[in-house]
Amino acid sequence: MSDLQIGLIALGVLLILVVVVFNWWQDRRIRARMREHFPEDENDALLGAAKTSSSMPGERREPGFASMAQGELLPDDEEEVDHPLEAVLDISFAHPVPADALQKAVHGLSDVGGKPVRIFAERDGGGHRSRLRAGESYVSLQLAVLLANRGGPLTAIEWSQLWTVAQELIAKFEGSVEAPEQDEVIQRAARLDAACAELDVQVGLALRPEEPLPLSQIQQITRDVGFMPYGRHLAWMAESGQPRFLLLMDGAAVADLQSDSVSRLDLLLDLPNSPVDTQPFSRMAGVGRDLARRLGTVLLDDQGRPVVAEADGKIDEQLAEIYARLESTGFVPGQPRTALVFS
Template identity: 30%
Template sequence: MSALQVGLAVAGGLLLGGVIAWETWNARRRAPRQPVPERRPPAPEEGERVEPGVASALPTADDERLEPGFDTAPGALSPLGPVPAPEKRPRLDALIDVIAPIALDGRVVSGDAALAALPATRRVGSKPFAVEGRNVLTEEWEFPIAGQRYDALQAGVQLANRTGPLNEIEYSEYVMKAQHFADALGGAPEFPDMLHEVARARELDEFAATHDAQLSFTLRARLTAWSPGFVHQQAARLGFTAGAIPGRMVLPAEEPGLPPVLGLVFDPRAALSEDPEQSAINSLALSLDVPQVHRNARPFGRLRDVAFALAEVMDGEITDDTGQPLRTEMIDKIGQDLAQLYDTLDAHDLAAGSPQARRLFS
């Protein structure tokens, strides 16, 4: 073999090796980021005393990856005060319900009889239908309970929700359900005027439509996509837990029974993939359903802090749902507008996170 042939062979080998190395590097660069194995503390030596405590995977407030002011506790409270505990059963409220009292002529009805007389479905069209009784012992209104006794009853239907206002057809169905319930117990319902209540429903719906807010920030990968495991790991460090739906995580409220403070959603197809490690997620959405969460839980501040924290550790960019980058001053302006919305809801006895607001904005 001549020197020229040897030189060409060597050059070809080097070129081929370079191409293979470049392809390998490029493939690794395009591969979704995988969760990093958590570092575990070393096992104590035999006889070594172990101090009591609870290990946490959450970043601390001193972690340089977090924006100042980020509170890592899932249920942390602001200086405004504690978040009210949820009511087990939101009571009928004249502000957002049509209520028909049911006269019993001095009789007392058992909870067992009231439960047996309830309609098969608790909805009128798209609106919740409810019955309450006044407990003889506590004198409190409550959903009928077996073994209890009631000296007064009332039936109600919600005036509006996110599907729209109560209409004439739904009102007529409400009257039929309430009348059937009352007849089964020998009671006499007194219904308010239909036209007045339907007009009230439209007014309430108009207010709700102009004061509803569901905020969403999109986090987009700058260079490298994420695997579902990587997303779960980073979100879990900030207090998120897996939701019931694939591709959804939630930041739970401190009090059980309350709606989650924040939501996190990514493509469910990636979560359901047969090979999730190779599933590429290029964006995720962080959301806040404003009327569902009490302002004392700092929901917007936590949405902002979570977005910045994830953007830092996941090498992502915060944008709106159209893909336009959201700068810090733009996000702060949204927070200022939101404070005014909270004040308006408070002034109308529909404070965000209250049972009335959670029902109206649902």
């Protein structure tokens, strides 16, 4: 190596040292000026919290969040976004938002256009929440909207309504929002709606007395047969406590009747929302025939034709195939997740 090359290398090293020293000197001068204008204080809301967290990791103390330490003990909530069934808007806040303020901002947000909306949050310091808890504060929020139900697929208008809610939240609390493109969401909704439509099977049977009967008489007979109250309906219950099929009076739930007499009874087997049964139709038809005998009428199918007992087994086989298809696509009959879409 020549003297010239050695000299150039030495000069390069010297220049690097000069730059490093200069940057160090500049940094010290800037820090000194900052301390003059913003002296550190143990009670400072920002610097104090930073010092505490660096010296004692895992223990954060911030003004206004008195119950934060208790929140550390609470495990994550198990309920999460169901990505195949829901579209999600992810909201990140610039600063942690107290639960009470966030609750007021999202109060009343339960659906858009008949599509249920669920709210999930990430607690400041860590922790997944499927509901907001008093005393906590949150750094992010998820708005999850159902893509389809019996009201049809999620529409562009419904998706825009949820977007508006998200925009209002980030304007109020400062933050940002991320979400899939609208066209992608609408296409997903249409595909889910089409897939579920092929599995959405309901079977009905009807009884039409020759003349209207007193409601009190109908209520007594249905109790004797074995129907039990279920929400606003009367239902024939399974051992699991789930309804196998419902009883409608004049096309309505018993709680919604506006008359003291009844001219028509309907038995409704809603396959997605009833537990799997090896004889779903035979069971309902048997109860229907018992009712028909007590009311002095005939059991009819949904076309108004008398139901022939010899056909019960064949219909059971057809419904068993629908049950199997529901389960194979992830919709277990009678379960809450299935009810979310088939409602």
